Amino acid sequence: MLPAYVPNSVAACFGGGRPIDGGRTLSDGTRIFGDGKTYRGFFAGVAGGIIVGLVQMALQGSLDLSFLPAQTPLSVLLLAVGALLGDLLKSFFKRRLKIPSGGKWPVADQYDLVAGAFLLLALFDPAWLLGAVTLPVLFWILVLTPLLHKMANVIGFITGVKDVPW
Numbered sequence: 001m002l003p004a005y006v007p008n009s010v011a012a013c014f015g016g017g018r019p020i021d022g023g024r025t026l027s028d029g030t031r032i033f034g035d036g037k038t039y040r041g042f043f044a045g046v047a048g049g050i051i052v053g054l055v056q057m058a059l060q061g062s063l064d065l066s067f068l069p070a071q072t073p074l075s076v077l078l079l080a081v082g083a084l085l086g087d088l089l090k091s092f093f094k095r096r097l098k099i100p101s102g103g104k105w106p107v108a109d110q111y112d113l114v115a116g117a118f119l120l121l122a123l124f125d126p127a128w129l130l131g132a133v134t135l136p137v138l139f140w141i142l143v144l145t146p147l148l149h150k151m152a153n154v155i156g157f158i159t160g161v162k163d164v165p166w
Helices: 002-016 039-062 073-096 110-122 126-132 135-158
Strands: none
Touching: 002 039, 002 110, 002 135, 039 073, 039 126, 073 110, 073 126, 110 126, 110 135
């Protein structure tokens, strides 16, 4: 899951610039995604996820990591892109629910990246998803994701990358 976990933090660190929605609103008067979703953050986040995945793939050949699912170029790409597409989709729905950028939406805030990554994997690499994400692996993803999310957000808040610690 590292290629899916890394992109949001990288996007927060290196984001900024032109918002993906260009400042546009829908008929309900709210922004499509908000100022926090930028092209630079999206592409930097995807690049960060891909780099981590490539490192994992390189280590697969030199270390005994047989207890972990083996990454492939396609799984790495889908995990990284899917995580940020899941975050974008969550932001779209947060705006529809009138939850401001940075506002809390429990559960969705923690699992959006997992849902997006799994959806892309299910669509474009279902064999990898079904082979790699066994029930024990899924259990640990569900347990560790909110803990890692909270830890990353607190660190981001302390370092000034994020405005809120959630």
